[in-house]
Amino acid sequence: MNWFGASIVLVATTWAGWEWSNRLKQRPQQIRQLKTFLQALEAEVTFGLTPIDEACDKLAAQCDPPLSTFISDFSNRLKQGGYQAERAWEEALNELWTRTSLKKSEKEILTQFGQTLGVYGRTEQKKQIMLALTHLEREEAEARDELKRFEKLFRSLGLLTGLLLVLLLI
């Protein structure tokens, strides 16, 4: 019986460790996807002059989930009408945050960007996108750094915590 319990504890903590390191791994990937989205949006805004809902529909098809779900969620909210673009963006962002490995700092960048969405002329809108991109770049570098430092640590930490618990409990 003891051995059975111990193995359960071990499996659980190891899995948690893997999960943590996975999140670490996904974060820079998802930031990268966000950046790609913003870059494509910039092209739509400055060259295509495409209205935001149309541009989002187009770009959602080019992205992977969960980002694509977020983009089409946002554009659907806009199409319902009666919304402020800023609020639609924020609500869609909150939805996204339950399904992503991104951190609070990225959310802040995106929330701030959402406030500028659609209220500026072409050059200003472009500047705002560039600003968000620069911020994200910094976050991406940081996320990669973290990944390098902690990926293996988290994985082994899970297993080791499990062992410690088992030893303490036996």
Added chain:
Amino acid sequence: MEQALNQVSWFDLLPPPIQTVLSEQLMDTSGLEEIRLRVGQPIECVSHESSRLLGGREPKGLYLFNRTDANHLLNQLSRYSVYAYEEEIRQGFLTIAGGHRVGLSGKARIVDGQVQTLQDISSFNIRIAKHVELDTSKLYPYLYNQRWMQTVIVGSPGSGKTTLLRELARMASTGSNSLNISPKRTVIVDERSELAASIDGVPSFDLGRRIDVLDRCPKAEGMMMMIRSMNPDVLVVDEIGRAEDAEALNEATMAGVSVFCSVHGSSFSDVKKRPVMRSLFNDKVFDRILFLSTPRNRRQVSIYDHSQQLGVISI
């Protein structure tokens, strides 16, 4: 014709509080010409002869249009994308579905001495497009003889120049079996977006099947572009007046294109005061000159050629 408020296309764009006020207090939309919204002021409804502030007699009861409403309206008009409508905003108006136009005013931002865009937009004027029925069938025998003649429409503002011009464009692109008029390739250069009221480049008025519209392009340049690229039989332009317009017009008639255009003015002498128009008349560029007038609220057209009156008909 009376139309329920929630069926007209501009109603959905309005902020919810304004919608409530309008649906409570605006019983009759039939004579409505403009709805004017200004930040800090009550809603003004303008019809043919009267203007009224919605909200009854007590000043307390008036709903005041506020900044949030203004932002909401601009959001809706621009589909949340001011950057996409920058040029329209710079020119001071947006065209919405149904051919209605929304005039804008706010703070102009000047760069290098030119208006770059409008900011802090605080006044909106929703100008409601009405469909005016014109009976133009009696007019065509004067204007068509194997081919369309070079035609200019002269009239004072509000006399129906644009409506008549639009009607002629539709006729040219549709043709008529009974009048023995064959359909022609017709191009509209629509600098003020009034003739075709295009949205995303597609005209929102029914203008027949053989129509091409160049939206919001300066007339003179647009006419030359269209002659080169679209090979039109008939070219339609609104409100000519500048020297380069006349030049382009000459070029078009020389290229064998029939031109329909309009010009501001209440009489022949009035129009001839302008050097540009005088030289056009002296060169006998136009085969037909149509004067629009509205005696006793009836629309009337007097038709002239270079030298004499050919007839008067009411439309």
